[in-house]
Amino acid sequence: xxxxxxxxxxxxxxxxxxxxxxxxxxxxxxxxxxxxxxxxxxxxxxxxxxxxxxxxxxxxxxxxxxxxxxxxxxxxxxxxxxxxxxxxxxxxxxxxxxxxxxxxxxxxxxxxxxxxxxxxxxxxxxxxxxxxxxx
Numbered sequence: 001x002x003x004x005x006x007x008x009x010x011x012x013x014x015x016x017x018x019x020x021x022x023x024x025x026x027x028x029x030x031x032x033x034x035x036x037x038x039x040x041x042x043x044x045x046x047x048x049x050x051x052x053x054x055x056x057x058x059x060x061x062x063x064x065x066x067x068x069x070x071x072x073x074x075x076x077x078x079x080x081x082x083x084x085x086x087x088x089x090x091x092x093x094x095x096x097x098x099x100x101x102x103x104x105x106x107x108x109x110x111x112x113x114x115x116x117x118x119x120x121x122x123x124x125x126x127x128x129x130x131x132x133x134x135x
Contacts, residue, residue, distance in 0.1 A: 004129075009037040012051050018128035023051040024093050033090040054089055056123030057135060061086040061094055065112040080107035081115055085123075085132055099132045100124075110134075 006014050009025075016023040026033045027041035028048035040047055062084040068075050080098060087093045101109040103124035120135040 009039055013037055014128060016051065017125060017130050020125045021053060022056045022123045022125075022130060023053050024087070024090060025049055026052045033093055035093045035095065054087055054093075057088040058085040058095075058121055058123070058132075059088070060084070060099070060115060060117055060119045060121060062117065063099070063112075063115050074107075077107045079112055081110065081112050083115070083121070083132055085121055095130065097130050097132050099134070102133060103131060105131075 004014065013023065013025075024033050024035050025037040026049065027044060027046050028050045029046040030041060030044040032041055032043040033052065034042060037049075039049070041049070060083050064082050065079050066074070066082060067078055070078060074080070082096060083099045084094050084096055087095065098107050099110050099115060099121060100107065104126040114134075121132040122135040124131050124133050
């Protein structure tokens with residue numbers, strides 16, 4: 001599995017994920033949540049930010065099933081899914097990940113035919129990464 005590229009703005013997201021917490025960045029002035037993390041609020045232009053915990057509950061907003069040609073590490077696991085999840089308490093926040101059968105399961109652990117737009121999912125954590133499981 002490839003490691004994420006971690007920048008200064010996104011580093012707290014990965015630090016919280018390593019502790020099993022899903023948090024999103026929010027403006028400390030107007031309260032607007034934002035993702036991906038960035039230094040300035042796109043709503044009010046404030047540079048004041050904080051990281052708020054969220055439940056990890058959401059719905060599949062979209063998904064794709066990549067097929068070869070893929071990077072070698074991923075080609076071995078194909079077919080697998082990549083989902084876009086809309087968070088329950090922050091519907092404008094959409095996170096990308098994989099829907100798996102259980103925490104730590106391989107990318108191909110869930111039959112892509114079972115995925116449905118709107119399906120409820122829950123965030124789980126494995127090795128500092130966020131995965132999604134059916135809720």
